[in-house]
Amino acid sequence: MQKKVIFKGRLLPLALLAPQLAVTFVFFFWPAGQAIYQSLLREDAFGFSREFVGLENFQEVLSDPSWVNAALNSLVFSGCVAGLALGLALFLAVQADKSLRGATVYRSLLIWPYAVAPAVAAVLWLFLFQPNVGLLGRGLNAIGIAWDYRLNGNQAMILVIIAAAWKQLAYNFIFFLAGLQSIPASVLEAAAIDGARPARRFWTIIFPLLSPTTFFLLVVNLTYAFFETFGIIHALTSGGPAKATETLIYKVYVDGVQNLNLGSSSAQSVILMILVIGLTAIQFRAVEKKVHY
């Protein structure tokens, strides 16, 4: 079968591509270009004056201790979110893959969190962990743990990690479950006959066979934790207390929208853009090469 369709004229293919190109241009190239342009300027908060400063903004950002703090927060946050979301999703997928009574119900329920908007997810966790009204928050205090994420930076970090990981769990779960189901049952039976107990089967057969899925999800999760968790952090902690949960993406917002330091904020966006381009490149490479057996 011939896969390539060859058009005669130029007009039709261009017309077919136009919507996609327009969306990409309006929502990516234009703002990205603006960000790069802005990152080279210094502008006062009211927009009365702007001057070209070259890479000064970048210099300032990279040497700013609060940016370094945000970068470290991002690393801890992303690492924990990816680790937690992947680990739990894999565990749940392995459980859901077993032939259980009502397995389909269980699977469907596990997919639901993905449909919840980030802000709503945040509010949900807020109600659970709020120290005065939250079920778990009150419970923790009742058993003697001084739980208040509004005062304790580490607790705040734990809370945003849990909320962000929970949100990503469903996505990972779907992929892991699909990955597990694509492993032929006979391979696992062969391993069982070869004498491997369930735990050994998991680590020597299932886990290696899932590695392409795991790697793909790792990149997706890191990207998610880095760039798509603004809503959760904003609704839960607003980056606080004392910037304890301020990640890079959140700092872009704080500096640009709240502090109106457009030059610095743009420079930070550009740095993040380079990061995401790097991650995507790694992912594409991996998909091409297939971290495969």
Next chain:
Amino acid sequence: MATLSLRDVRKSFGATQVLHGIELDVADGELVVIVGASGCGKSTLLRIVAGLETATSGQVVINGRDVTELEPADRDIAMVFQNYALYPHMSVFGNMAYGLKIRGMGKAEIEKRVKAAAEILGIGPLLDRKPKQLSGGQRQRVAMGRAIVREPALFLFDEPLSNLDAKLRVQMRAEIRRLQRRLGVTSLFVTHDQVEAMTLGDRLVVMNAGRAAQVAPPMEIFERPADTYVAGFIGSPAMNFIPATLDQGNASARLSDGTLIRFADGPRPGEAGMPLTLGLRPEHVETGDGPDSLPLAVELIEPLGSETVVHGRAASGMAVTARLQGAFSGESLPVRLTPTHLHVFDAETGRRLEP
């Protein structure tokens, strides 16, 4: 080396019973083939022996030890799967060594055993390859190798040749037979292919709807099928079945058109007039004119080279298939239903009636 016994093995999936009390004894070093149409329960039976499926009731005894409740790992068996079930992320060596590593065998010993098995199977140069770099026949060999390095008490084969092309299948069939003889491992082989069953097995178990219709050596099954199912299943083209009734004196059968066929080997038990099914293999249908010959209107001719299969119909509407030496062409064929190789079955129970 070991023996295998199945004691009244039954299996139900929900309300559906798929095995109705299977009894089987496999002697040390014997290769028993379980053959039957798809859905007859043969794979389920094998999986019960392997421990991949639990029997609803009954016992599996390997070498005198009741293993019914044991995990597959504790049964000292090896299995070759239809789709080979090789570990895709491991090399050929890794695939064969996996079971040995789990048993905590030393590196040198593992290497020695894998090398030896690879030598026997002619896959020595492939040890570093991954399964997906191998052809179907090579994968099959690796799967066999994985089974033999373990030196198990029992080999189980689950239609291992079905995924190979016809030529390779014949070759691997002979190879499996030689290997099994050479190693002398007690084996259970499941197939739906009667030729495979006939050529491989020391004994066959012909399964029909969850029951063992007959357990016997291949030639005995061919020559003295226990019932009409076995008679129709084994042998190609299938046996002709002709409805008849037992005549006065029990020494002959009467066809619907009144023709009388005298049994060559003596009278059958039963009452006169009871319905019979006569069986005559196509190669035993004789041709040529004579006083008792039956003209067949030829419906289909299948030339097979050295022989020809002719499907025809007698004036009474009875369908007859004949296998002739050499080529054949023509509109009509006179045949004689000679009683020398006639099989007689009770039409109601389908059971064979011996003289």
